Amino acid sequence: MMPLLASALAVLQQPQSAPPYDPLGMFPPNASHNAGTSDWVFYFIFWTCLVVLIGVCVATLWFAFRYRRSKVGLIPQDSPHHSTTLEIVWSVVPTFFLVAMFWYGFKDYEDRREIPNDAYEIHVNAAKWSWTFTYPNGYQSQHLTVPADRNVRLRLSSPDVLHSVFIPAFRVKLDVVPGRYNWLWFRAIEPGVFPLYCTEYCGQQHSQMDARVTVMPDAEFDAWLAKESDWGALPPEVAGLKTYGANGCVACHTLDGSAATGPTFGGMFGTQKQLADGSTVTYDENYIRESILTPNVKLAAGFAPNLMPSNFAQALSDQKVDWLIALIKSKGAQ
Numbered sequence: 413m414m415p416l417l418a419s420a421l422a423v424l425q426q427p428q429s430a431p432p433y434d435p436l437g438m439f440p441p442n443a444s445h446n447a448g449t450s451d452w453v454f455y456f457i458f459w460t461c462l463v464v465l466i467g468v469c470v471a472t473l474w475f476a477f478r479y480r481r482s483k484v485g486l487i488p489q490d491s492p493h494h495s496t497t498l499e500i501v502w503s504v505v506p507t508f509f510l511v512a513m514f515w516y517g518f519k520d521y522e523d524r525r526e527i528p529n530d531a532y533e534i535h536v537n538a539a540k541w542s543w544t545f546t547y548p549n550g551y552q553s554q555h556l557t558v559p560a561d562r563n564v565r566l567r568l569s570s571p572d573v574l575h576s577v578f579i580p581a582f583r584v585k586l587d588v589v590p591g592r593y594n595w596l597w598f599r600a601i602e603p604g605v606f607p608l609y610c611t612e613y614c615g616q617q618h619s620q621m622d623a624r625v626t627v628m629p630d631a632e633f634d635a636w637l638a639k640e641s642d643w644g645a646l647p648p649e650v651a652g653l654k655t656y657g658a659n660g661c662v663a664c665h666t667l668d669g670s671a672a673t674g675p676t677f678g679g680m681f682g683t684q685k686q687l688a689d690g691s692t693v694t695y696d697e698n699y700i701r702e703s704i705l706t707p708n709v710k711l712a713a714g715f716a717p718n719l720m721p722s723n724f725a726q727a728l729s730d731q732k733v734d735w736l737i738a739l740i741k742s743k744g745a746q
Contacts, residue, residue, distance in 0.1 A: 443606055443627070444582035445599040449520050451583070456516070460509055524584070527597045531565035534558070538568065538575035538588040538610065540719075541617035541673075542660030551641040552658040556608060557626045559633035560600050568594040576612035579625055587612060600627040617663065617673060652739025655732045664720065667743055674720060675712045678743045686713040700737050704728065 432442040433452045442448055534556070535546040545556045558564045568577060568588040575588040577596070581604075586596045610621040628636060646654070656662055656677075664674035675685075685695045688711040693699050702709060705728075707720040728736075 440580045441604070441606070442581070443600055443602060443604060444584070445601055446520065446523060447581070447583040449523075453513070453516055453520060457513055460513075464506075524596070527565050527595060528563045531563040531597050532559070533565045533567055535567045535569070536577060536588070538570045538577065538614075538621075539660060540572050540615050540663075541610075541621040542663035543577075543608070543610075543621070543623045544658065544660055545623075547637060547641075549637065549641055551637060553640070554657045554660065554662065555623045555626065557628060557633065557636065558600055559630040560603050560627050562630055562633075563597060563599050565595060565597045568596070573614050574612050575610050575614050575621070578609045578611040579606060580609075581606040582625075585611060600625075603627045603629055620663070648735050648738035649742040652735035652737070652742075655728075655735045656739055659728065659732070661736070667739075675715065677740045681741045681744065687711060688713050688715070688717075697737050697741075700740055701733055704733055704736065 432448045433455060434442070435455070439447075439451055442451065533548065536556075537544040537546065542554060543556070544552055544554065546552045566577070568586065569592075570588045570590045572590060574590065576585060577588060578585040579598070582598045582600065584596050584598050586594055588594060604627050606625045606627070608623040608625050610618060612618075614621065656665075656667075661677075664672055666672045666676045667678045669676050669678035680695045681700075683695045684692045685699070686692055690713075693710055699710065703712075708717050711717055
């Protein structure tokens, strides 16, 4: 019993950020400061439960063999009906382990919820079916880029339904709830590229709502952000392509004429477009602008209403709308 108590006591003495520990190779790369802690707690619970399971199975098989009918016969025999020592052991020892599991898990939870005051904040907007990451200088991207060895705070919001941001390599996951803000934080420990997923079923294209997280050295991150933010020096159609990717248009609209959740942008400019009410409209600059800002006023035939979020009037500046128009015009007409 003493070795078990010593092991449980060691849990309470572990450092807040444990080193990487994944002897069975069950987890993705360890890429954040407290990923090792999460893995260590998991394996502590795993090994404890495995030892208990083996003990219960072995005891069950031994009792089944020891007290089988052919061995003890049919004549009742006196047997012990109570053992205070045994009851204390099987009550106190598991309780000690359960308290250890709770204590260390709770300490890790506290660390994840207490966001450092110096954290670099990025706003994450989750909408059907894409991510938009907005940096302090106003730059937006469909993928997340963060500096290494710097605390990063994600402010989460959604304009439509429940989503959930999950970065496996950082061991962070949190729901994105419509109508309120939520926060999570992490500190990436090494440069690299890691996947980000939505893990809450949010509709038709939920499985495609993924992104990548790029971790850069601190100095390179600042230079990258300054360069990526300067779209005004780009040709309008190139800036439009960046807007198309950064604001989630890519999730529903293609550029090559193929079918998707929303109407394609490819080969449409200057054509006559059939609307849901049976009328037609010229696919020109005014129609594009109106469709972006008020998508349900002139709904394209064959598409259900309210598929496109109506918040683009606030999310897109006039300049960004102009860039999108330039992009669509560059794709020509059929």
